[in-house]
Amino acid sequence: MSRVAAETVEQVRSLGDRYKYGFVTDIESEQAPKGLNEDIVRFISAIKDEPEWLLEWRLEAFRHWQTMTEPNWAKLGIPMIDYQDAYYYSAPKQKEGPKSLDEVDPELLATYDKLGIPLREQEMLAGVAVDAVFDSVSVATTFKAKLEEHGVIFCPISEAVQNHPDLVRKYLGSVVPYTDNFFATLNSAVFTDGSFVFVPKGVRCPMELSTYFRINAANTGQFERTLIIAEDSSYVSYLEGCTAPMRDEHQLHAAVVELVALDDAEIKYSTVQNWYPGDENGVGGIFNFVTKRGACIGARSKISWTQVETGSAITWKYPSCMLHGADSVGEFYSIAITNNYQQADTGTKMVHMGPRSRSRVISKGISAGRASNAYRGLVKMLPGATSARNYTQCDSLLIGSKCGAHTFPYIESQNRSARVEHEATTSKIDDDQLFYCRQRGIGEEEAVALIVNGFCREVLQQLPMEFAVEAQKLVGISLEGSVG
Amino acid sequence: MLEIRDLHASVEDQAILNGVSLSVGPGEVHAVMGPNGSGKSTLSYVLSGREGYEVDRGEVLYDGRDLLELEPEERAAAGLFLAFQYPVEIPGVGTMTFLRTALNALRRGRGEDELDAMQFLRVVRQKARALGIGDDMLKRALNVGFSGGEKKRNEMLQLAILEPRLAILDETDSGLDIDALKVVAEGVNALRSPDRAMLIITHYQRLLDHIVPDRVHVLAKGRILRSGGSELARELEAKGYAEILSEAA
Numbered sequence: 001m002s003r004v005a006a007e008t009v010e011q012v013r014s015l016g017d018r019y020k021y022g023f024v025t026d027i028e029s030e031q032a033p034k035g036l037n038e039d040i041v042r043f044i045s046a047i048k049d050e051p052e053w054l055l056e057w058r059l060e061a062f063r064h065w066q067t068m069t070e071p072n073w074a075k076l077g078i079p080m081i082d083y084q085d086a087y088y089y090s091a092p093k094q095k096e097g098p099k100s101l102d103e104v105d106p107e108l109l110a111t112y113d114k115l116g117i118p119l120r121e122q123e124m125l126a127g128v129a130v131d132a133v134f135d136s137v138s139v140a141t142t143f144k145a146k147l148e149e150h151g152v153i154f155c156p157i158s159e160a161v162q163n164h165p166d167l168v169r170k171y172l173g174s175v176v177p178y179t180d181n182f183f184a185t186l187n188s189a190v191f192t193d194g195s196f197v198f199v200p201k202g203v204r205c206p207m208e209l210s211t212y213f214r215i216n217a218a219n220t221g222q223f224e225r226t227l228i229i230a231e232d233s234s235y236v237s238y239l240e241g242c243t244a245p246m247r248d249e250h251q252l253h254a255a256v257v258e259l260v261a262l263d264d265a266e267i268k269y270s271t272v273q274n275w276y277p278g279d280e281n282g283v284g285g286i287f288n289f290v291t292k293r294g295a296c297i298g299a300r301s302k303i304s305w306t307q308v309e310t311g312s313a314i315t316w317k318y319p320s321c322m323l324h325g326a327d328s329v330g331e332f333y334s335i336a337i338t339n340n341y342q343q344a345d346t347g348t349k350m351v352h353m354g355p356r357s358r359s360r361v362i363s364k365g366i367s368a369g370r371a372s373n374a375y376r377g378l379v380k381m382l383p384g385a386t387s388a389r390n391y392t393q394c395d396s397l398l399i400g401s402k403c404g405a406h407t408f409p410y411i412e413s414q415n416r417s418a419r420v421e422h423e424a425t426t427s428k429i430d431d432d433q434l435f436y437c438r439q440r441g442i443g444e445e446e447a448v449a450l451i452v453n454g455f456c457r458e459v460l461q462q463l464p465m466e467f468a469v470e471a472q473k474l475v476g477i478s479l480e481g482s483v484g
Numbered sequence: 485m486l487e488i489r490d491l492h493a494s495v496e497d498q499a500i501l502n503g504v505s506l507s508v509g510p511g512e513v514h515a516v517m518g519p520n521g522s523g524k525s526t527l528s529y530v531l532s533g534r535e536g537y538e539v540d541r542g543e544v545l546y547d548g549r550d551l552l553e554l555e556p557e558e559r560a561a562a563g564l565f566l567a568f569q570y571p572v573e574i575p576g577v578g579t580m581t582f583l584r585t586a587l588n589a590l591r592r593g594r595g596e597d598e599l600d601a602m603q604f605l606r607v608v609r610q611k612a613r614a615l616g617i618g619d620d621m622l623k624r625a626l627n628v629g630f631s632g633g634e635k636k637r638n639e640m641l642q643l644a645i646l647e648p649r650l651a652i653l654d655e656t657d658s659g660l661d662i663d664a665l666k667v668v669a670e671g672v673n674a675l676r677s678p679d680r681a682m683l684i685i686t687h688y689q690r691l692l693d694h695i696v697p698d699r700v701h702v703l704a705k706g707r708i709l710r711s712g713g714s715e716l717a718r719e720l721e722a723k724g725y726a727e728i729l730s731e732a733a
């Protein structure tokens with residue numbers, strides 16, 4: 001095992017039970033006044049010293065958003081959200097943006113330490129570069145110098161707006177236009193931070209890139225925006241992790257992620273989402289409404305989404321691939337676990353435009369308690385998708401008798417030579433398997449975690465090694481209390 | 485070490501065991517034989533605590549403790565092991581991962597340090613080799629796609645690694661060809677020791693040619709109808725169960 005992996009194992013060992021991220025950091029923060037109007041949008045843009053074009057873009061998005069209504073088609077019971085009763089900007093008070101970790105508030109570093117992301121050690125351990133987003137702003141990006149040597153840009157998006165305005169202007173909204181959907185439009189108006197990655201032609205990014213999102217302040221929405229561009233023949237692997245403190249109110253998280261892969265480029269995007277799910281009675285928890293979309297613009301380009309979704313009260317996300325390029329490849333590997341009163345409606349869209357484009361979807365849904373879990377997938381073969389192929393496999397596992405699983409595959413084909421395959425299974429945790437484990441001395445909860453991890457294996461294998469260990473442990477933690 | 489007294493048990497309200505009494509001392513190997521449907525597997529499930537097997541009367545003492553009030557995993561931690569007649573497949577869980585999880589769970593239960601991956605690998609390799617189990621089998625998902633013989637050898641590997649104090653072998657010989665049977669028997673014999681007891685459940689006598697028991701019991705109609713030394717097994721092989729059954733009628 002590498003040193004980093006051993007370290008991760010240690011961190012994971014020290015996990016407490018239940019939701020271990022539910023602490024609040026006592027730190028002064030700067031907030032915009034509550035509510036949402038054009039002035040708030042201007043405030044956010046001004047505080048970030050943004051160019052005029054970006055303010056205009058935000059305002060157009062905001063005006064468009066005012067004409068929209070919340071979607072209600074997903075299989076979710078969404079309690080009304082009062083958009084005027086939330087803060088749209090919250091930042092830990094700091095004089096200037098930190099230049100190095102030495103300038104970061106020690107309270108913040110301690111917070112990330114508690115989360116198992118010791119930024120200082122990360123900096124020394126080599127292997128993973130981390131951008132940490134605390135409420136609305138990035139607080140530290142490690143490894144900047146090393147990445148710069150390779151020409152890789154990895155920084156908060158607000159910094160990219162200042163330092164690489166042409167790249168941002170060219171690609172922002174190019175995959176997810178501000179008119180796209182209710183939450184993406186809201187995000188376009190008020191996004192506060194997030195990460196920006198640019199990998200130049202022919203460069204294989206020398207390390208995993210990672211962002212850690214944390215919602216700390218009460219009544220704050222987090223609207224981060226991530227933009228990743230991989231030029232010709234480049235490669236990057238990116239991972240995001242998320243946590244939030246336990247609070248009785250619901251909090252909104254509406255992110256947008258855009259990926260652009262040019263000829264022969266490959267982007268691997270992994271998520272371990274562990275936002276606070278609410279308590280066992282369904283009180284509190286994060287509403288996670290995220291728009292993630294990748295454009296395989298180039299020939300032979302590849303975008304691969306891997307997600308482990310264990311947190312949030314409600315999850316609504318469909319990481320998608322727009323397969324423009326000939327022979328381009330889209331992949332979606334997903335584990336969604338819901339327990340107690342959690343609801344998840346997740347899946348993917350694979351839109352095939354390029355000839356011989358291929359996509360592969362492996363979805364593992366696990367429900368326990370009174371939770372519900374839906375897979376919603378769209379595979380679309382457009383006229384140009386000659387000889388394109390899709391393979392989709394959706395497996396659902398039920399624990400107990402009060403939970404539910406649903407699969408909604410939508411298939412549209414406008415090209416006769418395209419092939420679409422869909423397989424789905426639903427099973428229950430098997431008593432024979434449980435007894436076998438227990439007879440060998442493995443307690444009931446550990447046995448469930450083991451069996452569920454086995455069920456998810458195909459997806460877990462897609463995660464970078466360092467995070468696979470943590471994800472496995474999370475699977476166990478999120479199912480605690482689901483048996484017996 | 486194991487003291488079964490007047491055990492009555494039922495499955496789905498159907499009485500299966502009707503007063504089984506049996507006493508096994510440390511270091512002893514006992515065989516329980518009987519025709520199909522006589523309740524042999526039921527006895528092994530009751531002893532290991534499987535849900536759905538109700539004890540209606542009687543008691544079971546293990547080292548003087550009431551075995552029946554323990555959860556299955558507590559019984560395992562106390563040193564009870566059941567080699568399953570039909571080992572269960574667990575897709576996606578590597579055999580090695582499973583073995584390590586089980587061993588470390590038991591070690592935790594006994595207050596011992598867990599083994600790390602390297603230490604564990606050393607233990608497994610050595611014990612696997614003795615049973616003719618290669619690395620490729622250890623890497624596969626637990627019992628998934630294993631042949632009948634491989635499954636049984638895997639049970640013996642777990643027995644060797646978990647080092648229980650009381651091992652119950654339920655029809656371990658079924659589905660084994662003669663070579664595999666010899667390998668398994670050698671494995672079991674190697675584990676015989678003064679502080680380990682074994683209960684070997686079998687329909688046929690052939691396994692007992694290789695593992696010579698101290699005592700043989702005939703279970704039929706939910707009761708022990710006769711007990712004797714190892715010669716009883718040979719007698720049964722020659723005469724069948726009919727005579728004992730008619731005596732009891």
Ligand SMILES: Nc1ncnc2c1ncn2[C@@H]1O[C@H](COP(=O)(O)OP(=O)(O)O)[C@@H](O)[C@H]1O
Nearest residue numbers: 495496498500519520521522523524525526527
């Ligand atoms: N789950 C069950 N439900 C109903 N009857 C059962 C169940 N398991 C076993 N039995 C019955 O109990 C009796 C004893 O079975 P078993 O213990 O498997 O015997 P053996 O192992 O000696 O062949 C049989 O008549 C069988 O049909």
